[in-house]
Amino acid sequence: KQEVTQIPAALSVPEGENLVLNCSFTDSAIYNLQWFRQDPGKGLTSLLLIQSSQREQTSGRLNASLDKSSGRSTLYIAASQPGDSATYLCAVRPGYSSASKIIFGSGTRLSIRP
Amino acid sequence: EAGVAQSPRYKIIEKRQSVAFWCNPISGHATLYWYQQILGQGPKLLIQFQNNGVVDDSQLPKDRFSAERLKGVDSTLKIQPAKLEDSAVYLCASSVLQGNTEAFFGQGTRLTVV
Numbered sequence: 296k297q298e299v300t301q302i303p304a305a306l307s308v309p310e311g312e313n314l315v316l317n318c319s320f321t322d323s324a325i326y327n328l329q330w331f332r333q334d335p336g337k338g339l340t341s342l343l344l345i346q347s348s349q350r351e352q353t354s355g356r357l358n359a360s361l362d363k364s365s366g367r368s369t370l371y372i373a374a375s376q377p378g379d380s381a382t383y384l385c386a387v388r389p390g391y392s393s394a395s396k397i398i399f400g401s402g403t404r405l406s407i408r409p
Numbered sequence: 410e411a412g413v414a415q416s417p418r419y420k421i422i423e424k425r426q427s428v429a430f431w432c433n434p435i436s437g438h439a440t441l442y443w444y445q446q447i448l449g450q451g452p453k454l455l456i457q458f459q460n461n462g463v464v465d466d467s468q469l470p471k472d473r474f475s476a477e478r479l480k481g482v483d484s485t486l487k488i489q490p491a492k493l494e495d496s497a498v499y500l501c502a503s504s505v506l507q508g509n510t511e512a513f514f515g516q517g518t519r520l521t522v523v
Contacts, residue, residue: 339514399451
């Protein structure tokens with residue numbers, strides 16, 4: 296059974312710092328992995344999607360990596376800004392099917408101090 | 410491209426009452442998901458549709474929850490009767506069936522049961 300873990304549950308850093316959010320999953324057989332951002336009271340915004348065959352994806356100040364063999368993914372945020380404050384969720388689509396369900400971690404609540 | 414639409418945004422009901430949520434996925438997306446997100450936790454899959462068929466409803470409390478997607482487009486999720494522990498945000502998401510199966514989420518419906 297696939298399980299997704301995100302540690303730490305909360306993180307506070309000063310503005311301008313580079314930071315890394317961690318995601319681990321128990322079964323290396325995944326179809327893809329997706330990082331989301333969730334603002335308070337809002338839905339989920341997709342940030343990056345990494346297919347099983349890929350090692351990383353980049354969008355602006357965000358870079359996500361995937362290491363299936365170790366069951367880990369990281370989300371790197373460069374030059375953090377107060378507007379980056381939100382909860383970041385990692386989600387895995389397990390197995391080899393594009394139709395398999397998506398399993399979420401509990402998220403990391405990020406706070407960027409001005 | 411229009412996103413995933415959900416209504417209502419907020420709902421407050423008394424326990425033992427019934428409630429229904431509506432979701433209109435992105436046009437052309439065959440897969441539709443309903444997730445329940447309790448405060449402080451990651452989203453948990455309730456039910457997954459592929460077109461108008463159910464793919465996974467293993468975590469749906471079937472004694473009180475029901476969902477349908479009759480024409481393979483819009484979907485409704487119903488709770489009858491509601492319990493206090495059903496207070497959560499109910500998220501709808503959709504994705505294409507093949508290839509880049511990036512999931513897109515709606516804004517969610519925040520349900521409070523009093």
